[in-house]
Amino acid sequence: xxxxxxxxxxxxxxxxxxxxxxxxLLLLPxxxxxxVLAPMAVQHNAPTPRVAVVDFTGESLSGVVGGALADxxxxxxxxxxxxxxxxxxxxxxxxxxxxPYLRGQRTLPGGGRLDAAAIIHPAGxxxxxxxxxxxxxxxxxxxxxxxxxxxxxxxxRLRALGVxxxxxxxxxxxxxxxxxxxxxxxxxKVETEDRLxxxxxxxxxxxxxxxxxxxxxxxxxxVMEEKTSRIIEVLLSSAxxxxxxxxxxxxxxxxxxxxxxxxxxxxxxxxxxRSPEMAMGLxxxxxxxxRWAYFALYFAGGxxxxxxxxxxxxxxxxxxxxxxxxxxxxxxxxxxxxxxxxQAIAHPDAPLLRTLTWIPLFTPFMMAARAANDPPLWExxxxxxxxxxxxxxxxxxxxxxxxxxxxxxxRFDIRVFFGSLVRRQAP
Amino acid sequence: xxxxxxxxxxxxxxxxxxxxDDLSFTVKPGEIMGFLGxxxxxxxxxxxxxxxxxxxxxxxxxxxxxxxxxQVRNRIGFLPEERGLYRRMTPVKAIGFLASLKGLSTAEGxxxxxxxxxxxxxxxxxxxPIRSLSxxxxxxxxxxxxxxxxxxxVILDEPxxxxxxxxxxxxxxxxxxxxxxGATVIxxxxxxxxxxxxxxQVVLMTKGRKVFDGSVEAARAAAPRTLxxxxxxxxxxxxxxxxxxxxxxxPLEPEGxxxxxxxxxxxxxxxxxxxxxxKGLDIRRFELREPHLHDAFLLLTGExxxxx
Numbered sequence: 001x002x003x004x005x006x007x008x009x010x011x012x013x014x015x016x017x018x019x020x021x022x023x024x025l026l027l028l029p030x031x032x033x034x035x036v037l038a039p040m041a042v043q044h045n046a047p048t049p050r051v052a053v054v055d056f057t058g059e060s061l062s063g064v065v066g067g068a069l070a071d072x073x074x075x076x077x078x079x080x081x082x083x084x085x086x087x088x089x090x091x092x093x094x095x096x097x098x099x100p101y102l103r104g105q106r107t108l109p110g111g112g113r114l115d116a117a118a119i120i121h122p123a124g125x126x127x128x129x130x131x132x133x134x135x136x137x138x139x140x141x142x143x144x145x146x147x148x149x150x151x152x153x154x155x156x157r158l159r160a161l162g163v164x165x166x167x168x169x170x171x172x173x174x175x176x177x178x179x180x181x182x183x184x185x186x187x188x189k190v191e192t193e194d195r196l197x198x199x200x201x202x203x204x205x206x207x208x209x210x211x212x213x214x215x216x217x218x219x220x221x222x223v224m225e226e227k228t229s230r231i232i233e234v235l236l237s238s239a240x241x242x243x244x245x246x247x248x249x250x251x252x253x254x255x256x257x258x259x260x261x262x263x264x265x266x267x268x269x270x271x272x273x274r275s276p277e278m279a280m281g282l283x284x285x286x287x288x289x290x291r292w293a294y295f296a297l298y299f300a301g302g303x304x305x306x307x308x309x310x311x312x313x314x315x316x317x318x319x320x321x322x323x324x325x326x327x328x329x330x331x332x333x334x335x336x337x338x339x340x341x342x343q344a345i346a347h348p349d350a351p352l353l354r355t356l357t358w359i360p361l362f363t364p365f366m367m368a369a370r371a372a373n374d375p376p377l378w379e380x381x382x383x384x385x386x387x388x389x390x391x392x393x394x395x396x397x398x399x400x401x402x403x404x405x406x407x408x409x410x411r412f413d414i415r416v417f418f419g420s421l422v423r424r425q426a427p
Numbered sequence: 428x429x430x431x432x433x434x435x436x437x438x439x440x441x442x443x444x445x446x447x448d449d450l451s452f453t454v455k456p457g458e459i460m461g462f463l464g465x466x467x468x469x470x471x472x473x474x475x476x477x478x479x480x481x482x483x484x485x486x487x488x489x490x491x492x493x494x495x496x497x498q499v500r501n502r503i504g505f506l507p508e509e510r511g512l513y514r515r516m517t518p519v520k521a522i523g524f525l526a527s528l529k530g531l532s533t534a535e536g537x538x539x540x541x542x543x544x545x546x547x548x549x550x551x552x553x554x555x556p557i558r559s560l561s562x563x564x565x566x567x568x569x570x571x572x573x574x575x576x577x578x579x580x581v582i583l584d585e586p587x588x589x590x591x592x593x594x595x596x597x598x599x600x601x602x603x604x605x606x607x608x609g610a611t612v613i614x615x616x617x618x619x620x621x622x623x624x625x626x627x628q629v630v631l632m633t634k635g636r637k638v639f640d641g642s643v644e645a646a647r648a649a650a651p652r653t654l655x656x657x658x659x660x661x662x663x664x665x666x667x668x669x670x671x672x673x674x675x676x677x678p679l680e681p682e683g684x685x686x687x688x689x690x691x692x693x694x695x696x697x698x699x700x701x702x703x704x705x706k707g708l709d710i711r712r713f714e715l716r717e718p719h720l721h722d723a724f725l726l727l728t729g730e731x732x733x734x735x
Contacts, residue, residue, distance in 0.1 A: 003528050006524070006527050006528060006533070007528070010513075010524050014513070014515065014516075017515070018515075228511070229510075229511025229512065229513075229514075230507045230508075230509045230510060230511050231511055231512060231513065233480070233505075233507040234505060234506075234507060234525065234572075235528070236480050237478045237479075237480060237500060237503065237505040238500060238505075238525065238528040238529055239500075239528055240497065403480070407475065407480060407481065
């Protein structure tokens with residue numbers, strides 16, 4: 001056991017001392033900060049859009065449309081400028097004269113370019129707005145103008161029918177109160193906190209998926225490096241195969257655990273500072289029905305199951321190309337869980353998801369994602385037992401195969417690899 | 428005194444291929460044993476069976492009194508044939524780590540590492556990454572890593588390969604030092620000179636089979652001594668010399684001949700020389716050449732083309 005711990009310690013320190021570890025550690029905080037700060041920075045530095053309004057309706061809609069454009073949901077508030085090149089005889093002429101300003105071929109009298117223009121004109125019983133904008137992606141202007149003109153026309157028509165201003169204001173303030181209730185909600189009424197279990201379940205499933213992929217890569221490279229340099233032979237003369245495999249798996253688990261613990265601490269502090277209620281809600285998700293133990297079970301089982309596989313594969317490979325030969329199909333299989341995990345939020349008990357739960361390679365991911373639905377105890381016990389049985393079988397096969405691979409020399413031979421697994425062939 | 432290593436009738440087969448065939452030998456404490464043979468003779472397979480890395484198909488290996496070498500792995504030091512260490516680690520940490528797997532505490536392992544590195548002229552490199560060391564220094568570090576835990580049995584697989592002459596001499600001294608403190612050293616090599624200088628016992632293997640087991644002197648005795656005669660005479664006149672096994676003439680410039688007379692085992696060279704002079708031959712130079720281990724190796728293995 002002490003050898004296992006010493007191998008784990010060396011493995012841990014070997015990774016902790018690399019720049020890659022520190023980059024990984026800082027990745028999430030830097031990424032989160034960028035995600036929060038970047039849009040603010042973009043908005044802060046964006047130039048103020050200039051918009052012009054031309055009204056042919058005679059209904060004084062220019063103020064309404066101008067206000068809507070200025071306050072629209074566009075990234076930055078706009079300023080209304082007098083329409084350049086006016087006056088205009090009709091909407092077609094207005095469009096034709098404004099277009100050079102919108103194209104940037106001409107500048108506004110005070111300098112600068114025109115970013116958007118609204119040309120309002122009658123259209124039968126209603127009005128039409130030809131909205132010109134340089135930014136075709138930003139639909140904020142379109143929605144704001146549409147809503148503002150609709151409200152203005154409705155108000156105008158109701159006023160014409162004799163509705164007084166007070167009644168009009170009261171009618172406009174009427175809106176239905178819709179509340180969502182669910183038996184899964186703590187108080188019956190669904191609050192933001194009640195949606196947290198689904199989100200946490202998906203997050204934990206994806207986190208496990210990331211840990212497995214990251215840890216597996218580390219393990220694979222570590223064993224390959226030791227095999228290439230023949231250190232593996234010295235290790236085999238100093239420790240048993242379970243000690244070597246266990247030490248490596250534990251060491252890399254500690255590395256990924258350190259990164260996760262750091263990330264989760266940072267995220268926890270940020271959430272606690274910005275929204276203490278959300279932090280308490282998250283804490284509640286983990287402590288409800290000892291869900292933390294549930295996640296720990298599937299994290300441990302899932303990591304062990306994949307780590308054993310990757311360590312064994314590493315023992316047979318001396319180059320990345322050889323490893324890719326073996327792991328190509330594995331990577332295709334590994335791409336399946338994320339697709340279905342996201343479905344677990346809306347349909348945690350869908351028959352397909354429940355079926356996937358019983359495929360050992362998918363069990364830890366699917367069960368983590370389905371956590372919010374509180375799967376029955378028998379299902380937890382049975383899938384847990386299945387997962388650890390598969391891992392135990394894997395170890396039973398892998399221990400002699402690892403030795404066989406580690407001592408083999410020459411080019412990787414896939415027949416030798418599968419032969420070693422099937423026959424549990426020690427050299 | 429109990430033998431350090433007893434190998435009894437050990438055979439290793441891989442399918443139809445027999446890598447080692449019915450190998451038996453014994454090594455006593457404090458001895459230096461050379462495991463000799465051409466490439467592919469079965470040396471590395473035998474070493475792996477001694478270490479318990481692979482299991483024999485049949486036969487028995489007893490190491491330091493244990494039937495399972497795994498039980499005594501803390502008392503064994505092993506250097507594999509193709510060598511490498513953790514390139515990013517320093518020599519002190521690498522040796523300390525490997526010693527810690529052999530039962531020492533990490534602190535004690537590092538203390539011994541510093542002592543060993545200092546004693547072997549690597550003090551100024553002990554805290555530098557191994558990747559910054561020269562190949563010779565890195566090999567020395569790995570050899571020292573097999574010794575930090577004071578093993579009773581040291582197994583070195585081709586330890587001299589890749590070392591320059593000065594480092595080879597250092598390693599020879601190191602091996603003598605290990606044996607001098609009572610430990611047993613087994614090393615495999617196909618370089619006969621090292622074995623000849625170092626070994627108390629040699630085991631010669633070829634094609635998986637043992638062809639000799641005994642002292643260096645006994646091995647040499649298996650090869651013929653050679654009487655070298657130069658002069659102006661007819662080589663055929665030497666055909667009836669007493670104790671002669673064969674003779675090989677070659678012409679000399681500007682005149683004369685050199686004849687290598689191989690003597691039968693135990694045949695007295697003086698008697699052959701006396702008879703040659705008694706024949707009144709014009710012998711101008713003579714020399715008795717004792718056989719080297721190399722000669723014995725060629726004779727016993729029949730693999731001259733691959734030896735040095």
